Amino acid sequence: MIHSIRGFNDIYGKESVIFQKLESLLREILKLWNFKEVRLPILEKTELFQRGIGDDTDIVEKEMYTFYDRNGESLTMRPEGTASVVRFLNEHKLYGSDRYLKFFYIGPMFRYERPQKGRLRQFHQAGIEIFGLPHPLAELEGISVLQYILSRIGITDTTFYINSLGCDLCRPGYKEALFSFFDNKEEHLCEDCKRRKIKNPLRLIDCKSTKCQENLEKAPKITDFLCNNCKNHFDELKNLLFLYNISFEENPKIVRGLDYYNRTVFEVHSKSLGAQSALCAGGRYDRLSKDLGGFDLPAFGWAMGIERLISLITDSSDYSEEIDFFVVIIGESAKKEGLTVIDRLRKAGYSVEYDTFFGSVKSQLRRADKLKAKKTIILGEDEIKRGVFILKDMKEGKEEVVEINKLWKGDFVKWSF
């Protein structure tokens, strides 16, 4: 027996229904904020992610599904959505007609990681990207719609962490301060951090090892190093969040794992998620578009993990959907009429099921009950002779005799539910 690839799951049953409902809710809400959907390819040139996400990040270094196609070109199954959206935007030169653009996407992403709770190799993300707005109003747009989505789904018990990473002007000063702070503490650092210190000193800040935690208490904070513009931006954002009554917690340890962020970064965590507690994360990435060879466009965006979101939905309701009619067919001579009735009803807009094995009346009715049919039509040889069928209400248990002719007249109104 061939089974699915590790970390690649089949989504079916209740989960599939919740998935659909969640998607339509997202589309409905994002429309209120005037976000437009983009459906982008799953496969992109590897270079897009190397340059976009950053060569030194874990995602690019060891988590991408990368392979050569038949022409020898290196392709990668997208590990995230932002780089693709930026590529799309520049490729179609959409900023030419409108300098303020808002997009969203929903779809599968791929990362080669060891699966665990809340972590799959193929997982789904919904994300938004806002282009062209340097002002923190971009953050407010993105964050307010996110908060509304979470509240509509009914997810509480989340913490919203926010931080600023500064810009090209102020971050070098901070990196230097960090570097010299850790310089004489080499022996106190965990193995990972020794490596980080050279490659990406910012990441020292969010190390989780207890060994490093002590250092971090005394480590310099990025927010103390922000230049005036960055500080004003951050302050103004906080004021806007107050205006919208969005509660947040400043957390200088939020630095994010992708290279493209500047200024605002944020994460939404939930304690109920397990070790992979991030439900949603994002930030501002003003340089990415230009870095990818495109137009110089400020941008802000976030992405949320759909599976993680679903695992938080504590909805115990029954997701097996009821059907309108079950048609019980008794005897060989009733089959022809029965199958015609079924076809008629379906094309009149009713959901209909029947027993293709034509079991006993008892087993057909059992099946009608199990499938949650609202009404059952019973059609046997006797009924055919009389030109009628029995219409049975499955909740009341009452039966009535109806002339088959009424179906052909399209007179379904009396059974509307």
Place this chain on the structure above:
RNA sequence: GUGAGCGUAGCUCAGUAGGUUAGAGCACAAGGUUGUGGCCCUUGGGGUCGUGGGUUCGAGUCCCAUCGCUCACCCCA
């Protein structure tokens, strides 16, 4: 990539210090009503005990290997 725990029926699990034909509940099917569901009763189908090797008179049970799943580290949505 590292570590820990777990693999017995479609599902959730029992299975006693190794000992006859491996069990239960749920689910499924048939019947109890010569054409009527839910509740109840009866009966039935379904398992190479993850796989391979070893120890033993005898292995679901002990040992080794392997595969898979889960959780955690790491990382991230």
